[in-house]
Amino acid sequence: MRPVVFRDADEAVADIPDGATILVGGFGTAGQPQELIDALRRHGARDLTIVSNNAGNGDTGLAALLAAGQVRRIVCSFPRQTDSWVFDRLYRAGEIELELVPQGTLAERIRAAGAGIGAFYCPTGVGTMLAEGKEVRTINGRDYVLEYPLHGDFALIKALHADVAGNLVYRKTARNFGPVMATAAACTIVQVASVGDLGTIDPEEVVTPGIYVDRVVPIEPAEPGVAA
Amino acid sequence: MRTVEHADRGPLTREELARLVAADIPHGSYVNLGIGQPTTVADYLDPAADITLHTENGMLGMGPTAQGADRDPDLINAGKIPVTELPGASYFHHADSFAMMRGGHIDVCVLGAFQVSQDGDLANWHTGEADAIPSVGGAMDLATGARNVFVMMSLFTKKGEPKLVPACTYPLTGRRCVTRLFTDYGVFLPGPDGVRVRETYGITFADLADRLAVPLLALVPTG
Numbered sequence: 038m039r040p041v042v043f044r045d046a047d048e049a050v051a052d053i054p055d056g057a058t059i060l061v062g063g064f065g066t067a068g069q070p071q072e073l074i075d076a077l078r079r080h081g082a083r084d085l086t087i088v089s090n091n092a093g094n095g096d097t098g099l100a101a102l103l104a105a106g107q108v109r110r111i112v113c114s115f116p117r118q119t120d121s122w123v124f125d126r127l128y129r130a131g132e133i134e135l136e137l138v139p140q141g142t143l144a145e146r147i148r149a150a151g152a153g154i155g156a157f158y159c160p161t162g163v164g165t166m167l168a169e170g171k172e173v174r175t176i177n178g179r180d181y182v183l184e185y186p187l188h189g190d191f192a193l194i195k196a197l198h199a200d201v202a203g204n205l206v207y208r209k210t211a212r213n214f215g216p217v218m219a220t221a222a223a224c225t226i227v228q229v230a231s232v233g234d235l236g237t238i239d240p241e242e243v244v245t246p247g248i249y250v251d252r253v254v255p256i257e258p259a260e261p262g263v264a265a
Numbered sequence: 266m267r268t269v270e271h272a273d274r275g276p277l278t279r280e281e282l283a284r285l286v287a288a289d290i291p292h293g294s295y296v297n298l299g300i301g302q303p304t305t306v307a308d309y310l311d312p313a314a315d316i317t318l319h320t321e322n323g324m325l326g327m328g329p330t331a332q333g334a335d336r337d338p339d340l341i342n343a344g345k346i347p348v349t350e351l352p353g354a355s356y357f358h359h360a361d362s363f364a365m366m367r368g369g370h371i372d373v374c375v376l377g378a379f380q381v382s383q384d385g386d387l388a389n390w391h392t393g394e395a396d397a398i399p400s401v402g403g404a405m406d407l408a409t410g411a412r413n414v415f416v417m418m419s420l421f422t423k424k425g426e427p428k429l430v431p432a433c434t435y436p437l438t439g440r441r442c443v444t445r446l447f448t449d450y451g452v453f454l455p456g457p458d459g460v461r462v463r464e465t466y467g468i469t470f471a472d473l474a475d476r477l478a479v480p481l482l483a484l485v486p487t488g
Contacts (some may be wrong), residue, residue, distance in 0.1 A: 064322045064359075065345040069339060090359075117400035118345075128398055137399050140321065141363025141406035148360040160367060161409045164440040167393075167401065209356055210322050213340040216358040244358075 040250045044234055046076035049226050049254045053082045053191055058185075060147065060218040061099060062194035065118070068211035070195040070228045071072040071098040072256045075129035077193070078102045084109045088147070088187055090140065090214060091114035092124035103127060110184060112187065114140035142184055144217055150186035151220025151249070159184045192222035196245065199229045199255075200238050203247030212244065219249040226252040268483040269464040276420075276449040276467035284309040286375055286417050286447050295365075300344040302417055313338055317353075319371055321403040323362050326354030343403065350407045363403070364395060374411035375424035376404065378418045378443075383479040385443040385455035387416065390437035401438075408439030412448030420448035427477050429453060429460065433451040458482070 043049040050073060053059070059077075061070030071154045078101055087107045090112050093100030098124040102108060111133060116124050127133040138146070139161045149157055150212040158181035162168040194215040196205040205227060207215055219225045266312035277285065279302065290296055297319045298304050307329070309318050318327040320342045325341060327348035336347040365371055378389040390404045391397060408414055418428055429446065446453040450468050454461040459480035465473055474481045 066340065067322070067341050067345075115400045115402040117398040119395050120397075125398060129396065135399075137401055138403040139401050141366060141410070142361070142405040144359035144363050161405045163409070165405060165437045167405065206354070209337065209339040209350070210320070210341055212356055212358055213323050214359045216361045 038251070040201075043252055043254045045183065046072050046254050046256065047079060047166060048082055049073070049252050050076045050080050050193075050241060054083050056084045056203060057082060057190040058086040058088065058188070060189035060192040060194075061098075062213065062215045062220050063099075063193070064131030064210065065215040066091050066094055066098065068195050068207070068215055069094050069098050069214045070193045073193040073195075073226060073228050073254065074098050074225050075100055078105050078107065081107070082108045086110045086112065088189060089114040090114055090143065091118060092121055094118060094120045096123065100124070103133065105170055106131060106132075110134040110136065112136040112138060112143070114138055114143050130230075137167060143187070144214065146187040147183055147214070147221045148217045149184075150188040151217060152185060152193050153204055156185045158182065181212075184197060187221065189218065189222035189225065192218040193224040194225065194227050196229050197239065198231050198233065199227060199250070199253045200233050200235055200247070202235055203227075203249075203253060204243040205229070205245035205250065206238060206242060207244055214258050216245050219245045224251045226254065228254045228256045230258050231255060236249050266463070266484050267460050267486045268470055270469055271411050271464060271466045272469045274467055275431045277306070278449075282417055282447055282449060285347065285452070286312070286415060288450070289445070289447075290314065290316060290373050290417070292316070292410070295325070295413065297321065297371050297374040299374065299376040299404070299407065300302060300402075301377050304342075304344065304379055306417075308374055311477070318372050319365065320348070321359075321362050321366070321406070323328060323359060327356075328354075360362075363410070365466045368402075369410065369412055371407075371411045372405040373413045373415060373417045375417060375443075378416045378428065379435045380428050381416055381418070381443050381446050381455065382429050382433050383431055383455055383460050384457055386433050387414070387438045387443050388433040389438050391436040393436050404438050408442045415445045415446045415447060416440075416441045416443050416478050417447040420450040429477055429479055431479055
């Protein structure tokens with residue numbers, strides 16, 4: 038279905054139910070859709086599963102969602118950072134579940150979900166504690182671990198610019214997980230610095246085709262010259 | 266090639282070690298430098314060596330750390346430090362970035378380590394302590410996927426225990442993946458029949474063999 042442009046982040050996330058699995062873009066704060074996450078926090082959905090590379094930085098964005106007690110489980114590759122005190126406290130108190138996934142396996146599991154792949158054999162992690170309990174198969178003399186796709190009910194991502202067809206371009210390393218997460222959720226919600234008419238993006242430069250995008254929310258960048 | 270002993274000097278400083286690793290990276294390579302000490306290798310790469318740096322958060326052609334007004338929150342490295350882009354740089358998403366690793370397109374990665382075993386197992390992501398918060402990031406993907414896995418570390422812990430060991434006691438990052446080990450006391454080539462010593466610094470081969478519990482093999486000239 039063609040995407041819908043929302044003028045208000047709160048309206049764009051208003052139907053996210055308790056218990057939803059949500060793919061959240063970003064690598065640290067680069068590409069993190071902070072205003073959409075803030076809207077989700079205000080909306081108040083609870084018992085969420087969050088799939089994201091990190092587990093929040095400082096006290097804003099994803100960290101604030103965790104601090105509000107809305108997240109039951111997080112699937113990520115790198116929760117521990119110098120400014121991950123919110124996650125650290127919840128984890129040590131047993132108040133959040135963690136599924137730790139190697140970063141490339143996390144990206145590929147999301148990609149597989151968006152591409153209709155049932156499962157895949159991956160060499161990463163063979164012989165380590167992150168492969169414990171998983172099927173291992175030897176193919177052409179090399180061992181691989183069976184990994185399953187990671188689907189989202191919703192994806193919250195950030196891009197630089199969209200057109201009204203939902204085509205997206207990103208900015209520098211803020212692209213990170215956005216393009217794969219956009220493909221892997223039943224409903225993909227994108228915050229962008231600007232939305233243009235059809236034809237404002239050169240088709241050769243589209244990174245995420247609009248077929249993957251359900252909702253677009255234009256949000257003015259907080260600082261002049263810096264993408265929102 | 267034969268084992269070269271540099272016993273008439275001290276062990277390598279961290280800067281000398283970074284310089285040695287940099288000099289060992291083949292011209293024209295695509296290289297991923299891990300977070301921490303490996304990042305400093307970039308400071309010693311010869312600009313004429315035509316080396317392209319990969320950062321797993323989605324960029325090839327990464328330039329030096331950004332300063333002042335050039336700092337851009339959308340342009341960071343894997344350690345989340347603001348960096349710059351060089352002419353010819355490219356951006357791509359995370360699944361592509363890690364396909365480059367697993368697919369064998371990254372020539373060399375340089376990683377730090379808690380321990381390396383004699384046959385090249387790597388432990389560098391988790392201390393295994395009960396209250397530690399495990400974080401793996403891209404360490405396992407790099408260890409498994411890069412064509413050559415260089416490790417740089419001190420050879421001994423602060424308590425004097427060897428970090429080149431018969432078998433890792435810390436949780437593994439990857440099995441039999443380390444191709445070259447650079448330490449303050451020497452450069453080692455792990456393998457199934459023992460660890461070849463390419464060169465030593467501040468110690469003789471014989472003294473090194475005394476201090477380590479792994480079988481050391483001297484390189485002998487061939488041909």
